[in-house]
Every structure is written in structure tokens, then in C-alpha cells.
Amino acid sequence: AVQKLETQMPGMTSGILFVDLDTGEYLAANDTQSFAAASTIKLPILVAFFQAVDAGTLHLNDPMTLQKQHIAEGSGGMQYDPVGTKYTALEVARAAIVSSDNTATNILIEALGGIDRLNQTFQQWGLTQTSIANVLPDLKGTNLTSPRDLAQLIASIASGEIVSLPSRDRILDIMKDTENDSLLPQGLGKGAKIAHKTGDIGSILADAGLVDLPNGKRYIAVTIVQRPNNDDRAGELIRQISSVAYQHFDRTAAPVTAQTEPQEQSTQQARSTQP
Numbered sequence: 001a002v003q004k005l006e007t008q009m010p011g012m013t014s015g016i017l018f019v020d021l022d023t024g025e026y027l028a029a030n031d032t033q034s035f036a037a038a039s040t041i042k043l044p045i046l047v048a049f050f051q052a053v054d055a056g057t058l059h060l061n062d063p064m065t066l067q068k069q070h071i072a073e074g075s076g077g078m079q080y081d082p083v084g085t086k087y088t089a090l091e092v093a094r095a096a097i098v099s100s101d102n103t104a105t106n107i108l109i110e111a112l113g114g115i116d117r118l119n120q121t122f123q124q125w126g127l128t129q130t131s132i133a134n135v136l137p138d139l140k141g142t143n144l145t146s147p148r149d150l151a152q153l154i155a156s157i158a159s160g161e162i163v164s165l166p167s168r169d170r171i172l173d174i175m176k177d178t179e180n181d182s183l184l185p186q187g188l189g190k191g192a193k194i195a196h197k198t199g200d201i202g203s204i205l206a207d208a209g210l211v212d213l214p215n216g217k218r219y220i221a222v223t224i225v226q227r228p229n230n231d232d233r234a235g236e237l238i239r240q241i242s243s244v245a246y247q248h249f250d251r252t253a254a255p256v257t258a259q260t261e262p263q264e265q266s267t268q269q270a271r272s273t274q275p
Contacts, residue, residue, distance in 0.1 A: 001244045002027065009233045015224040017147040018245045021158065022217055027245060031148045034129045035224045036141025038199030039075070039100045040206050044130055044153055046174070048112050048121050049093050050167035060090040064107050074137035076101025097197060098177045102136035109135060125162065127153060141203050147222040150208040154220050158210055175209065183207035183235060184221050187242025189250065203227065205234040213250045221245060
């Protein structure tokens with residue numbers, strides 16, 4: 001069903017990984033392929049921030065000061081604040097995810113020791129295809145990740161393996177407040193909740209998160225679509241994939257249609273069993 005959706009939208013290349021955390025059942029396509037990360041790179045940066053909080057090298061109420069080199073165009077409102085404006089570290093971390101604030105993200109990158117140190121941290125986590133090449137907004141797509149890396153990171157957050165339990169809860173609470181709910185959330189049924197992070201540049205549209213269903217089931221959802229420049233069909237493809245996956249993982253749910261113009265889709269269900 002997912003493959004048919006993509007064939008209906010030529011010019012798109014999707015990287016997909018959905019994993020049922022209860023059974024290990026998964027759907028994967030191009031999940032190890034490297035893609036431009038866009039703003040999904042802010043998720044591993046957020047995790048690195050909370051690891052620093054757990055280690056005591058940063059504190060949630062530490063002051064962080066806006067400097068000229070932090071200011072970045074694109075998403076987020078901090079770029080309009082005067083140089084010298086002070087925030088708490090938690091305010092900066094929240095802004096980087098909730099409003100996908102590029103300026104806030106650049107403040108975090110510097111506070112965490114810079115690009116090279118963060119890349120070393122990502123490698124230590126086993127994220128072999130996730131790296132930062134440039135500060136935000138990175139419109140050329142030089143920062144990289146893969147669906148598998150993002151899914152592995154989300155699984156580590158959910159299990160509490162990579163951060164303390166209080167930090168895990170804070171991370172998920174921040175991700176639940178993500179303002180852009182136009183992608184994966186649109187394919188979910190009533191009562192489902194998602195903690196997620198989107199990414200959007202001309203060549204890439206992405207969304208990655210942890211879905212909680214009303215029946216207690218949880219699954220990881222990661223979709224990255226490489227597209228012709230700013231092609232809106234990528235958003236429709238992500239919404240339809242989300243809907244197909246939701247119906248498969250929660251078979252008790254009524255069929256869900258993404259809240260956009262409907263696309264013809266197959267009713268065939270795809271499943272695989274994790275080795």
C-alpha cells in the first residue's frame with residue numbers, strides 16, 4: 001500500500017521506518033539511506049542538551065545569551081530579539097523544537113561545544129549517518145540523517161536508555177508541543193497522540209516521532225521525502241503514509257483519511273516480521 005502511494009507521486013524518494021514497540025513489527029523502505037536532515041537534526045541536538053543536563057554540565061535555568069553569530073533566518077522568532085537578550089537554557093531548548101527556532105538551535109550548538117563535539121556524540125550513540133556540517137538554517141541540506149538513525153534515537157528516548165527518566169519525560173513533553181502538526185499527525189485517528197519533530201527545506205520534507213494509540217500501543221514513525229524543490233505533494237505523501245501505517249498498527253481503529261484532498265490508495269496491507 002505504501003509503495004503504491006509513492007508510485008502515484010513520481011519524482012519523490014521516501015525513506016520510511018515505522019516500528020511497533022510492542023511486537024517489533026516494522027515497515028521499512030530506504031531506511032538506511034542518507035538524507036538531508038533539515039530541522040530533524042534538532043532532535044539529536046535536544047537529546048545532547050538533556051544528556052548535558054543529566055551530567056550536570058548544564059542546568060535548565062542556566063542563562064543563555066543571544067549573540068550576533070547565533071541569528072538565523074527561517075523558522076522561529078528569536079532572530080528578531082535584540083543581541084544580548086537572555087533566556088533560560090530550557091527556553092532555548094523548547095524553542096528549538098516547538099517552533100523549530102533556528103536561532104535557538106545555533107545557541108544550543110555553541111553551548112554544547114560546537115559542531116565537531118556534537119558529531120562525536122552522535123557517533124558514540126551509534127547514529128552512523130547523522131552529522132552536522134553547518135549551523136542552521138542549512139538550506140542547502142548539508143546536515144544529514146537517516147530514517148533508521150532517527151528511529152533508533154526515538155527508541156532510545158522512549159526506553160530511557162539515552163537520558164534519565166525525568167529528561168526523557170521532558171523531551172517527549174517538548175516534542176508533543178511541536179507547533180507544526182501538518183504531516184504525520186494528520187494521518188492519525190481520534191485519541192492518538194504524537195511527540196514529533198518536523199523538517200522542511202526545499203529538497204526535503206520530514207517528520208519523525210513516537211505515536212501513542214488509545215489502546216496503549218506505541219509505535220515509532222519516521223518519514224523523510226526527497227522532493228523536487230518545495231513540491232507540496234511531499235506533504236500529502238507523508239500524510240497518506242501516516243494514515244496507512246496507523247490503520248495497520250491499530251486494526252481496531254476506524255479508517256482514517258488524511259485531512260487534505262484524498263489520493264487513491266491501495267487497501268493492501270504490508271507487514272514484515274523483525275528478524
